[in-house]
Amino acid sequence: MDDLLAGLAGALRLLLSGDAGVWEIVLLTLRVSGTALLISAVLGVPAGVVLALRSFPGQRLVTTVIYTGMGLPPVVAGLVVYLLLSRSGPLGDLGWLFTPRAMVVAQVLISLPLVVGLTMSAVEGITPELRLQLRALGATERQIAQAILWEARAGMLVALVAGFGSIISEVGAVLLVGGNIERSTRVLTTAIVLETRKGAFDQALALGFVLVGLTFVLNALALRLRGALLHPAG
């Protein structure tokens, strides 16, 4: 218990001390995971909607691949991206390995299936009869899709929250493809691993509290957004 309290105090000290190194790590964590989530949202939300509302050959296979991707171990995602981006890999010429870009790619691979799958599930949760009713009121296919998206908004927000949660706390993939290079690719999770290996448990615990606090604040914001979406004023 004392260790935990000391860790919490250490976390506050770290943040309040204005330690440039710590803030750099926090900001890189947010930048990498935020970019990965943005890419996953731009690609994943429309894909999830299409999968829920349209039928096409091979749909079952695509859905199975997405469901499999939802349970993809991050370290496997990291390994795949590592092999793709390594010097001898097909994308080696990009020179992205051990850069934040590689970390973003790995995190997209982890979060994209979650965003697609949970968006699909949210849209499928809206009764198909509603689509017919809207059509019977004179809605075009586009207008129906807009209305369904609005109806599924809470579930889609959950998809994004789950996607973000899966990557901000992930360590295996970013360690493999980022390399945990100081002032370059070190994020909160990899910094925690490093401090633990050094035996600096107080520092590791303090960084752990920073990560948990960050996740708490972001989820609280998401919850407020959910409330605003479900109970709009006026």
Next chain:
Amino acid sequence: MSALYELEQVTVRYGARTVLAIDALTIAPGEFLAVVGPSGAGKSTLLRLLCFLERPTSGILRYDGQAWHEPPPLDVRRQVTLVFQRPLLLDATVEQNLAYGLRLRGEPAGERVAAALDQLGLTHLARARARTLSGGELQRVALGRALVLRPRVLLLDEPTANLDPRNVAVIEQAVTALHREHGTTVVLVTHHLHQARRLAARTAVLLDGQLVEVGPTATLLSGQSADWRTRAFVSGEMVY
């Protein structure tokens, strides 16, 4: 006057099962037709056909003199509105739900929505979220959403099922007013033979997917039909 709808040898099949088979049915512009029959008789399927939500497996469906094998263009489709048995509202306020169809069409909603709220006794609930309403209120909103459109054809799938007499009266008055004031063609699917007698000049009897008979409501539903199946259905002797 030429028919608004003409159905010739129309069937709807789901796999090997025929859910609807109509040799001939015409619906005149401005008429009020009731469709009665037991559950599973194909009544809702008929409404979905008339609303172009479903295509005939075989046969000809003519609307306004033109046969439609594919769904018609938007301007034709928007002449016809269907209110489902289950009130399927959007997660929005009552007035936003009522305005939905008009907004889709880019038409002003204010006056028509206010009039519909008043007519259906919903003015005090205008700002209420749809999810907070009772069953009768939900059904009135679902109907109001169609009424504000002043459609050429209004299709109603058991709009008063499970409602109390007050809600039934409000809905029947609103539908009758639209029919009389705007010449709207109404096709009403109902389980209540009394309701068909009150509202519809003609009634169609569907049994087991077959159109058994169409004729004046007064004749068919008073037990004077020439068809024994209609007489048995009306008297309650036919058990399904």
